[in-house]
Amino acid sequence: MANNENIKDxxxxxxxxxxxxxxxxxxxxxxxxxxxxxxxxxxxxxxxxKNEEWKYTNINPILKHNFNHAFNSVKPVxxxxxxxxxxxxxxxxxLLVFINGIYSEELSDINELPEGVIVDSLNNVLKSxxxxxxxxxxxxxxxxxxxxALNSAFSADGYVVYVPDxxxxxxxxxILFLNGAENDEVLSLPRNIIIAGxxxxxxxxxxxxxxxxxxxxxxxxxxxxxGENSIVDLYKIQNENSGAFHIDxxxxxxxxxxxxxxxxxxxxxxxxxxDINSVLGDEFTETNYFGMYLGNExxxxxxxxxxxxxxPNCVSNELYKGIxxxxxxxxxxxxxxxxxDAQKTNAYQSNKxxxxxxxxxxxxxxxxxxYADDVxxxxxxxxxxxxxxxxxxILSRGISPEFAKSMLxxxxxxxxxxxxxxxxxxxxxxxxxxxxxxxxxx
Amino acid sequence: xxxxxxxxxxxxxxxxxxxxLTKSDYKWGWETIIDHxxxxxxxxxxxxxxxxxxxxxxxxxxxxxxxxxxxxxxxEEPVWAKxxxxxxxxxxxxxxxxxxxxxxxxxxxxxxxxxxxxxxxLGIPLEEQKKLAGVAVDAVFDSVSVTTTFKKSLAEKxxxxxxxxxxxxxxxxxxxxYIGSVVPYTDNYYAxxxxxxxxxxxxxxxxxxxxxxxxLSTYFRINNIDTGQFERTLIVAEDNSxxxxxxxxxxxxxxxxxxHAAVVELAAFDNAEIKYSTVQNWYPGDKDGxxxxxxFVTKRGACRGKNSKxxxxxxxxxxxxxxxxxxxxxxxxxxIGEFYSVAVTNNFQQADTGTKMIHIxxxxxxxxxxxxxxxxxxxxxxxxxxxxxxxxxGARNFSQCDSMLMGDKCGAHTFPYIEVDNNTAQIEHEAxxxxxxxxxxxxxxxxxxxxxxxxxxxxxGFCKEVxxxxxxxxxxxxxxxxxxSLEGSVG
Numbered sequence: 001m002a003n004n005e006n007i008k009d010x011x012x013x014x015x016x017x018x019x020x021x022x023x024x025x026x027x028x029x030x031x032x033x034x035x036x037x038x039x040x041x042x043x044x045x046x047x048x049x050k051n052e053e054w055k056y057t058n059i060n061p062i063l064k065h066n067f068n069h070a071f072n073s074v075k076p077v078x079x080x081x082x083x084x085x086x087x088x089x090x091x092x093x094x095l096l097v098f099i100n101g102i103y104s105e106e107l108s109d110i111n112e113l114p115e116g117v118i119v120d121s122l123n124n125v126l127k128s129x130x131x132x133x134x135x136x137x138x139x140x141x142x143x144x145x146x147x148x149a150l151n152s153a154f155s156a157d158g159y160v161v162y163v164p165d166x167x168x169x170x171x172x173x174x175i176l177f178l179n180g181a182e183n184d185e186v187l188s189l190p191r192n193i194i195i196a197g198x199x200x201x202x203x204x205x206x207x208x209x210x211x212x213x214x215x216x217x218x219x220x221x222x223x224x225x226x227g228e229n230s231i232v233d234l235y236k237i238q239n240e241n242s243g244a245f246h247i248d249x250x251x252x253x254x255x256x257x258x259x260x261x262x263x264x265x266x267x268x269x270x271x272x273x274x275d276i277n278s279v280l281g282d283e284f285t286e287t288n289y290f291g292m293y294l295g296n297e298x299x300x301x302x303x304x305x306x307x308x309x310x311x312p313n314c315v316s317n318e319l320y321k322g323i324x325x326x327x328x329x330x331x332x333x334x335x336x337x338x339x340x341d342a343q344k345t346n347a348y349q350s351n352k353x354x355x356x357x358x359x360x361x362x363x364x365x366x367x368x369x370x371y372a373d374d375v376x377x378x379x380x381x382x383x384x385x386x387x388x389x390x391x392x393x394i395l396s397r398g399i400s401p402e403f404a405k406s407m408l409x410x411x412x413x414x415x416x417x418x419x420x421x422x423x424x425x426x427x428x429x430x431x432x433x434x435x436x437x438x439x440x441x442x
Numbered sequence: 443x444x445x446x447x448x449x450x451x452x453x454x455x456x457x458x459x460x461x462x463l464t465k466s467d468y469k470w471g472w473e474t475i476i477d478h479x480x481x482x483x484x485x486x487x488x489x490x491x492x493x494x495x496x497x498x499x500x501x502x503x504x505x506x507x508x509x510x511x512x513x514x515x516x517x518e519e520p521v522w523a524k525x526x527x528x529x530x531x532x533x534x535x536x537x538x539x540x541x542x543x544x545x546x547x548x549x550x551x552x553x554x555x556x557x558x559x560x561x562x563x564l565g566i567p568l569e570e571q572k573k574l575a576g577v578a579v580d581a582v583f584d585s586v587s588v589t590t591t592f593k594k595s596l597a598e599k600x601x602x603x604x605x606x607x608x609x610x611x612x613x614x615x616x617x618x619x620y621i622g623s624v625v626p627y628t629d630n631y632y633a634x635x636x637x638x639x640x641x642x643x644x645x646x647x648x649x650x651x652x653x654x655x656x657x658l659s660t661y662f663r664i665n666n667i668d669t670g671q672f673e674r675t676l677i678v679a680e681d682n683s684x685x686x687x688x689x690x691x692x693x694x695x696x697x698x699x700x701x702h703a704a705v706v707e708l709a710a711f712d713n714a715e716i717k718y719s720t721v722q723n724w725y726p727g728d729k730d731g732x733x734x735x736x737x738f739v740t741k742r743g744a745c746r747g748k749n750s751k752x753x754x755x756x757x758x759x760x761x762x763x764x765x766x767x768x769x770x771x772x773x774x775x776x777x778i779g780e781f782y783s784v785a786v787t788n789n790f791q792q793a794d795t796g797t798k799m800i801h802i803x804x805x806x807x808x809x810x811x812x813x814x815x816x817x818x819x820x821x822x823x824x825x826x827x828x829x830x831x832x833x834x835x836g837a838r839n840f841s842q843c844d845s846m847l848m849g850d851k852c853g854a855h856t857f858p859y860i861e862v863d864n865n866t867a868q869i870e871h872e873a874x875x876x877x878x879x880x881x882x883x884x885x886x887x888x889x890x891x892x893x894x895x896x897x898x899x900x901x902x903g904f905c906k907e908v909x910x911x912x913x914x915x916x917x918x919x920x921x922x923x924x925x926x927s928l929e930g931s932v933g
Contacts, residue, residue, distance in 0.1 A: 052522070056861075340850065340851070341850075343850070353862075355862070355864075355865030355867075356865065357865060358864070358865055360865055361862065361863045362860075362861075362862050363859070363860065363861045363862070364859075364860045364861075364862075365857070365858065365859050365860070366856075366858060366871070366873070367855070367856060367857050367858075368845075368854070368855060368856040368873060368875055369853070369855045369856075370845070370847070370853060370854045370855060370875050371852075371853045372847075372850055373847035373848065373849055373850045373852070373877045374850070374877055375847075375875060375876065375877070376874075376875075376876055377874065377875040377876075378872070378873060378874040378875070379856070379871075379872075379873050380870075380871060380872045380873070381858070381860055381869070381870075381871040382869060382870050382871070383860065383862045383867060383868070383869040384867065384868045384869065385865050385866065
């Protein structure tokens with residue numbers, strides 16, 4: 001099915017059978033939300049490269065597949081032992097596992113949590129605490145393109161993290177998304193919500209892995225609310241298989257004195273698109289974006305970030321680094337928007353890319369849009385290869401070319417990797433970088 | 443003793459400066475009453491043919507204009523720039539206006555005295571300029587070239603410096619060969635419109651091995667109500683040649699918006715260098731945002747030959763709306779493209795300007811230095827593209843885009859596009875946005891320098907890198923213009 005119009009109709013025509021499988025939810029507010037999104041989906045067209053926001057990312061290969069909703073796909077049997085190799089280890093954590101976007105209670109392991117804290121699947125929370133979802137759903141993330149409309153319309157599950165005022169979840173949450181099916185091209189649509197109350201703290205590590213070789217589409221939407229004085233860390237480690245497509249939209253809303261940090265490590269996927277948007281909704285908030293994208297073979301990785309300085313006295317820091325090998329193609333689009341009254345804003349953005357091979361390619365578009373005068377904003381972008389002088393120097397000390405290159409790669413990646421606050425995670429990420437680039441690890 | 447704090451200067455003084463800024467009026471507004479041979483409003487194939495006939499153009503030129511016109515009809519007005527203005531009614535514009543008599547002048551006394559008085563008001567002492575500064579002035583009054591000086595001494599070296607209409611008669615083969623070769627009429631909406639109805643402009647041809655002995659300059663003026671100005675400039679520098687071209691504009695004050703859609707084409711061959719400098723000070727509209735020029739310009743230079751170099755320097759202080767991206771296509775190996783720009787916006791001015799550097803040849807280099815200053819309620823955007831193609835080994839680019847904000851009602855934006863398809867490229871881009879530093883003003887104050895002088899100094903320092911690249915005569919004028927544009931704040 002090569003035609004966009006056809007694929008759109010195909011998804012719409014599947015809605016009926018999807019509805020039937022929901023057994024008895026048809027009157028709920030959540031189902032109304034789905035139906036509204038379906039209307040939006042039918043009005044929207046999948047973006048083309050003529051759309052400024054999708055200028056460098058051609059999604060036509062994604063539209064050539066008829067992805068099957070995880071409900072219709074045969075659920076793969078996975079054991080606890082098999083899960084282990086996908087997990088980050090060496091530290092204590094609460095574990096949630098999702099197979100093709102649907103919660104797997106038997107594989108998950110949530111131990112004792114502070115009183116009032118909710119860490120569960122969206123489906124369960126919709127039953128136990130629907131008001132909570134109703135209050136926050138679609139409040140921070142609005143439907144604005146076909147992908148997130150599709151996610152909303154067919155949304156079936158995801159994770160919910162709710163931390164009440166003053167509570168702290170000490171151990172990080174590790175949330176594993178295992179995707180892919182044996183004989184099927186499956187559609188995984190996680191819908192995730194993190195609500196951090198005033199003075200609360202939470203660390204979330206989300207990991208996306210390809211489980212089977214088959215092509216599949218992960219199309220996720222994440223909504224995050226950071227209350228006053230809260231500290232929220234969200235790590236996203238994306239390592240889908242090489243035939244998979246991955247689309248992800250994260251919308252964050254921050255209140256006074258909150259600190260939100262996003263760590264975005266993109267390893268896998270054939271076509272990857274991440275949208276990370278933050279609204280700094282009150283004074284004295286801090287936002288940190290760290291990103292690392294690694295491309296090999298014919299991978300296409302597109303990162304879009306948008307920081308909306310809506311109020312005065314806020315700080316944002318952004319550092320995105322890429323290493324592109326083989327025929328891979330990287331895209332970075334970072335926008336800092338300072339609204340008219342957001343005086344005393346400090347916003348920094350930096351994007352650096354290394355092209356390891358002749359056929360690697362990068363398109364970058366750092367943007368500043370500023371409407372207040374008493375601000376300090378800057379952005380920088382560099383593109384190049386590994387420093388030849390440094391390389392020569394290392395070689396002259398008798399170090400092998402392979403090792404020398406790895407040293408330079410490690411040095412380049414260092415400031416992003418070092419930003420990771422969980423020590424064990426940091427080392428494992430470093431390992432993944434070298435593994436993905438097929439280089440000697442140091 | 444009262445405590446002196448930096449913030450005091452920051453708030454009150456700053457507010458006063460901004461207020462003064464918005465008060466400063468356009469000084470060079472007047473109008474010459476001169477008999478015009480003006481076409482009725484409207485655009486059609488007949489009008490295009492009539493313009494061509496009026497200028498006695500060869501048939502191929504008329505054909506080319508018609509093709510451009512037909513193509514223009516199929517195009518849509520671009521809306522992607524960060525500027526807002528009421529929709530232009532292209533049928534409400536007169537597409538031709540020329541001073542009635544147009545004899546070829548050898549000396550100044552033959553020139554209409556009314557015209558000479560206008561130039562005097564503009565501060566162009568034609569009589570003196572011949573001898574002084576070594577500048578040959580091809581003054582374009584409205585649309586038709588009226589007087590050309592120093593032509594003879596240039597002719598001796600084989601340099602052609604004339605109006606395009608003249609060149610069409612005297613060197614049709616050259617014009618035919620190069621016109622539309624860098625900016626084809628299919629390029630964009632305004633380039634197509636320009637190709638269809640361009641009235642006149644300058645043509646410069648530097649033969650092989652010739653170094654143009656003087657700065658060539660042209661003064662464009664818009665001086666007839668409701669007449670769009672469609673200039674077309676073509677500069678060709680053959681192998682091993684050099685030319686420096688200066689373009690400057692002022693326009694009388696008026697109420698109705700005026701459309702200006704110029705095209706500038708530059709072609710540089712092996713080892714040739716073209717330096718193109720602009721000081722643009724058209725009427726920006728009054729402090730309520732009424733009136734002002736719409737400046738939609740397509741400027742592009744092609745470094746066709748090895749080791750060729752094209753350098754754009756611009757100081758943009760005028761126009762209600764600016765839409766302008768002087769570009770360099772770096773085709774020849776080792777060719778160099780440069781872009782130095784100061785863009786100042788005040789009141790309700792909107793500027794969306796920048797450059798494109800397209801690296802095609804090997805070891806090509808480009809430098810972009812852009813300084814934007816916004817005041818009042820204006821919007822100032824830098825929009826640029828650096829593109830390195832697959833085979834452009836060893837490409838190098840350095841970009842620096844700085845913005846300065848004066849007042850809390852204005853906007854400063856940066857939209858750089860960087861597209862790299864070759865791993866030997868080395869690209870650096872940097873952009874900053876800030877306001878005039880309170881600490882800097884405080885420092886200068888305590889050295890006995892008034893706040894206004896201090897701001898003047900800081901702004902001039904901010905723009906220094908660009909001014910340094912202007913020819914001497916223009917550097918002085920540019921600083922004056924900046925002072926007028928930011929008057930009140932700077933002295």
